[in-house]
Amino acid sequence: MIKSTYCDKKQQEFHSITDLNQLSEYKDDPNAFLWVDLHDPSKEELAKIGEEFTLHPLALEDASHEHQRPKIEEYDNFYFVVFYTVKLNTEKGVLEVREIDLFLNKNYLITVHEHPIDELKEIETRWTRNVQQLNWGMGILLYSFLDTIVDGYFPVVDALVDQTEDIEDGLYTRKGGLHEHDTALKLLSLRKQFLALRRIVTPQRDILNVLTNRDNPIFDEQINVYFRDIYDHISRLADTVDLYRDQLSSTMDANLTVASNELNKVMRTMTAASIILMVDSLIAGVYGMNFVNMPELKWEYGYFIVIALMLLLTLIMSLFFRKLRWI
Amino acid sequence: MIKSTYCDKKQQEFHSITDLNQLSEYKDDPNAFLWVDLHDPSKEELAKIGEEFTLHPLALEDASHEHQRPKIEEYDNFYFVVFYTVKLNTEKGVLEVREIDLFLNKNYLITVHEHPIDELKEIETRWTRNVQQLNWGMGILLYSFLDTIVDGYFPVVDALVDQTEDIEDGLYTRKGGLHEHDTALKLLSLRKQFLALRRIVTPQRDILNVLTNRDNPIFDEQINVYFRDIYDHISRLADTVDLYRDQLSSTMDANLTVASNELNKVMRTMTAASIILMVDSLIAGVYGMNFVNMPELKWEYGYFIVIALMLLLTLIMSLFFRKLRWI
Amino acid sequence: MIKSTYCDKKQQEFHSITDLNQLSEYKDDPNAFLWVDLHDPSKEELAKIGEEFTLHPLALEDASHEHQRPKIEEYDNFYFVVFYTVKLNTEKGVLEVREIDLFLNKNYLITVHEHPIDELKEIETRWTRNVQQLNWGMGILLYSFLDTIVDGYFPVVDALVDQTEDIEDGLYTRKGGLHEHDTALKLLSLRKQFLALRRIVTPQRDILNVLTNRDNPIFDEQINVYFRDIYDHISRLADTVDLYRDQLSSTMDANLTVASNELNKVMRTMTAASIILMVDSLIAGVYGMNFVNMPELKWEYGYFIVIALMLLLTLIMSLFFRKLRWI
Amino acid sequence: MIKSTYCDKKQQEFHSITDLNQLSEYKDDPNAFLWVDLHDPSKEELAKIGEEFTLHPLALEDASHEHQRPKIEEYDNFYFVVFYTVKLNTEKGVLEVREIDLFLNKNYLITVHEHPIDELKEIETRWTRNVQQLNWGMGILLYSFLDTIVDGYFPVVDALVDQTEDIEDGLYTRKGGLHEHDTALKLLSLRKQFLALRRIVTPQRDILNVLTNRDNPIFDEQINVYFRDIYDHISRLADTVDLYRDQLSSTMDANLTVASNELNKVMRTMTAASIILMVDSLIAGVYGMNFVNMPELKWEYGYFIVIALMLLLTLIMSLFFRKLRWI
Amino acid sequence: MIKSTYCDKKQQEFHSITDLNQLSEYKDDPNAFLWVDLHDPSKEELAKIGEEFTLHPLALEDASHEHQRPKIEEYDNFYFVVFYTVKLNTEKGVLEVREIDLFLNKNYLITVHEHPIDELKEIETRWTRNVQQLNWGMGILLYSFLDTIVDGYFPVVDALVDQTEDIEDGLYTRKGGLHEHDTALKLLSLRKQFLALRRIVTPQRDILNVLTNRDNPIFDEQINVYFRDIYDHISRLADTVDLYRDQLSSTMDANLTVASNELNKVMRTMTAASIILMVDSLIAGVYGMNFVNMPELKWEYGYFIVIALMLLLTLIMSLFFRKLRWI
């Protein structure tokens, strides 16, 4: 699906382009900003756009495949950017990353993505609203674009952080349960999601760094501080991701110690109970022996004395083990 | 709440400004230093200050939100700095970090913070006391500001270090208790607090590095060594935080080994006790058998001999296991 | 085995060279591109080629030995490149890496390899098909070469990733089995294969970086973006390898916690079962004592009451331990 | 305590200065080298020296406090260096680090330290002995100073290394003891001491690097190789510290495995012993049943046959478990 | 022991120098290359050589002591290099590193070593054989020297790698043994040897890097590629060492999991056996009770029925536990 918006810089007006043949007309017009959005384009559509805008085949190839690394590449006549949006699929509990590819120069922005991107509507709104910034050129559209996308990372990271904190809190409050198995796997899964995020966030920080530093001829100078603002946001994300990636390793270690400790408790209980019961059983066994000459057996209250002895020993040993905190 | 202090450089006098409309008057006066402190400002107050001092909207946006990264950013007409104070909430045992945002140039310092900052009073005292350093410009106020805040980190780090050392000492003195579970969680919590500190301290060291190195037109050259002094303090903090972050991982490993060892001890006790009691029980069981022809049963002292045998075996096995140090 | 192809740049024709004496004729012809492929050459063949093309003895020595590091080295009259192909031997489940050595300059490419390289046929097809790119010089042949080889890494890495994911999934679904031993060893083996891959991929990324950046006199400028494309692919591989190398360590830790947890479960079962059975046994033992005066023994329903008591205690204790989730 | 030595460069003579008022006289004399050593100076003494030599208040402040980071700082008229000596307190088994602060320029060296520094005497001896090197200026005194101190690190590091090696050797020779607890704590303590050393050694290496590289106007060029020699020594120390810091982590892991293995052994012993004794007990229990019709009970040698059976089973099971190496 | 060889560049002849007084004669002769090898020299010999060749006292000091770091240092009139040979003492199973110190400039190479170095003979052979390379100056001798020594590292590293692989293979094949203790210690020992190697190999790579890159006036330009070749070899060694250092940590973790798993198996066996035997014992205990009214006791086949019941229960429980794979 192709959706194209054309901005007349002088008139400060925005028009939808319905006839794609008009694209060639606007694409070199110094007064026009052109945004062409391709949602799940066919090979032919992509090829046509490529020809129209003389996009390099290698960039087109990257745009037609998924799972590129986030990157910015300079070609003769345009920049090519690969960026990602993230969503947390709360049903499956997995991170969903969606690639979006951008071709841009002074006059146009072409965006390519296989899946629908929820942020596009808001991006358009932001762009078309701030007409006074149009003199700043294409940069303001790219800024709106990247800023909106990066803002979408925060709820995702916050959700992962919350899950991590919940598990850690669980380590403190739960005592005596048997959830180390599940905890270990949840921690493992979270760690993986932080790693996956990091894999996207870190190179995207590099992209923003390039946009901030480079003396590029496409963007107005005033736009630099805007890219620095996104750089700042994404740096914060990277810090958070690194913090929790590190901390999760320690939490896994702590969980193992908790598991080990639970075992200690169980074994102490067992040891104490076994000793008490075996001592009593031994006494019963002794008086179950069939010796002819066992004087106690003939005592009037022998049986009751032995029962009392058993109870007494049980009590003493119980107190002893209780004092050791084994039971 | 807005609080504003004006310093007349020539007269070396300090005045409180009560009428905020005077701000515009002083803000460009080359003879004046202006400090405007905004405590939990409303959106309108912030916007008004922004307009008055022509602060960039992106910096204002950062100032109005919490949880920015510590950073220093150069704008056309001012520097924007995000810094943090830390407190240890001894009741809850958690680290409390509070953001403070600074706008500054040759003539003014504007500070914005949501929570009350205890250090402000001392900062003002230090600034107004050293009148002979006023020629050095705004730098001396910024120095007083940052130095006072960084000095406030030391008691916090010292407290965390003390807690860590106490837990480690506990590993040595405690033998036979069952505290590995709690120790693991305390270590985990401490490690997290060191990580959280590191997340603030490291970028703040970068800020001081920028202030020390840059040939900036705002600060007098003589002030550089003062910023280097703060840089030095914060480097020391960073070293301490890194040292304990690393050491805590080892302490967690040691704690796991201690837990594992405790289990060894318990199981040795249990093994020894089980074997002794089962041997005695077996003997009792043997003489509880109902064979018609069991000569020992008819011996006059058979019963007493068997009891003596049990005691003897118990003694021998106890000594054996004691020698193995199993009981 | 020597196989040589000669490309007449002007005529845009490709010829097989059968008489190796022709090599000297073509190797300096500015209109010719020469590709000489040596499959498991004898020492004499290699020496002859070396003499013909005045290759440096150190480069020849590297070419005649296996297990060099991937590298690119500049000599006076040629570049020397060591590169690797990888295959996953699905039977043995091991990674097979095969070295391929390249000598190249403006006029020729000489490739040396001990084992057959499956990709060679495709490389030749790609080269001979795109005749319009012949003006770009030898670079396009090198690009076809490296691109085809690097494309071959993806299925290998994907297979390793799949195996890793399968094991992780196994951690979640399997509950109660006893596969930690095998899992640990499979994880260890996978980690080693990722390490082995990393050892090849990382220096090969450096090679591509050199090819991308260097203002070299051999390759046409237009070819740079093509090498950057391979660099991009190989960077992605390196990222994946690093991600899983890191994650596998955590998975190993999680597996250990799972193992530890399984033990907890077993010991809880044992503790519960022991206590129940020992209590019942103790009661039986008590009524197996031979005291003359044991009133219960003479009760009409004493036996049945005791059996009922045992059952009742067993039930109560079972419910208790069930509630603790020990059985 | 202030101790001051004055060297007359021309006469190549050394004099003790007793009247501190002479300091001002010598401090600018181009023919004099002045060494002022302040041992635990009072605030007033330090202030007086500061005034006399116009030392910057920030450097003086650092000199009057303990626990600075090792560093070198350039001021307008002098360099300020913080360095540490280390001692191993063999009684308490802890590392004692002592700070020493140096102010130096072409004409003087001022050293400040709170605790007595044993190396001072030797430093003075070395300085006053090599009169032929006096032309090289203050550098030779600083070299003697730092070299003597760094030489003092080696016995300390060697002692820590020895302790580490002893513990490792203990892992190999000890089999069956129960020392994992103590070993874990000793390893933890050693690791901490290596970390503490590293915290001093690494920045001190940076100091020497600065002294080696900088084209500084204070030191004669010929002195550079001497500082490089100290740099070399301290690099070696840093390498050793890093090596053992890393290795100690592995040793802790190995110790945990040893502990885990000890537990395996204990549990195998217990399992084997339990099974043997329970089987025998079961047989005794069977023949302790009170059935009216149990033919074996009436056999003449039934009892002896059963005892023999028990012994036989015990023997067979013992051999079986011995073969498994469980007992 | 001093052994000296003199090469007459013009005549391309090599002579042994027997009279050490001739050294001074040759050492400045532009037509001569001089190699002086000092094996375990006395202090006097070293001092004499130092005086003869005006070697700096700091370099001489390093040469007279063991355990320097590998390094290259430039002095006014010569380069000083510290290098190491390694041997694997197969009897003791330890790595033996031997230091060798080199002084070199355009005219001479002086080598100092305490222990005999096996490679010296081969080095001399290589030097004296390739007379056509004599124009390249001293570089070719240094190349022969370092190349021969570095070639000696490969069998050592290969042996360590083989040992590591053997232990890993052992983890896979061994099932049910009790070798985790020994495995852990072997892994620890191997890891230490890799660390020790790394400590030598990494700085030696730096030395070669210096030799490759520096525009030095001593070596002919053509020799650079030769040093690059050694650099390449030593980089490969460094890669291997790093790979196994990393992998050994994982192997240690896997070994711990294996140990943990072995324990699981033992405890499952014990739990199953205990439950079966205790159930049977309980039944026997019940029929050992002395109640007057126990109808089963009087049944004709009561005893046999109970025995059959026990066998049946044993069978059922055995099958159950077998199905759980506990026994």
Ligand SMILES: [Mg+2]
């Ligand atoms: Mg794409």
Ligand SMILES: [Mg+2]
């Ligand atoms: Mg995707």
Ligand SMILES: [Mg+2]
């Ligand atoms: Mg944003």
Ligand SMILES: [Mg+2]
């Ligand atoms: Mg925003």
Ligand SMILES: [Mg+2]
């Ligand atoms: Mg871990």
Ligand SMILES: [Mg+2]
């Ligand atoms: Mg912002």
Ligand SMILES: [Mg+2]
């Ligand atoms: Mg803020």
Ligand SMILES: [Mg+2]
């Ligand atoms: Mg905050």
Ligand SMILES: [Mg+2]
């Ligand atoms: Mg301070």
Ligand SMILES: [Mg+2]
């Ligand atoms: Mg201060």
Ligand SMILES: [Mg+2]
């Ligand atoms: Mg750890």
Ligand SMILES: [Mg+2]
């Ligand atoms: Mg660990």
Ligand SMILES: [Mg+2]
């Ligand atoms: Mg080769």
Ligand SMILES: [Mg+2]
């Ligand atoms: Mg190979």
Ligand SMILES: [Mg+2]
């Ligand atoms: Mg490709």
Ligand SMILES: [Mg+2]
């Ligand atoms: Mg491709």
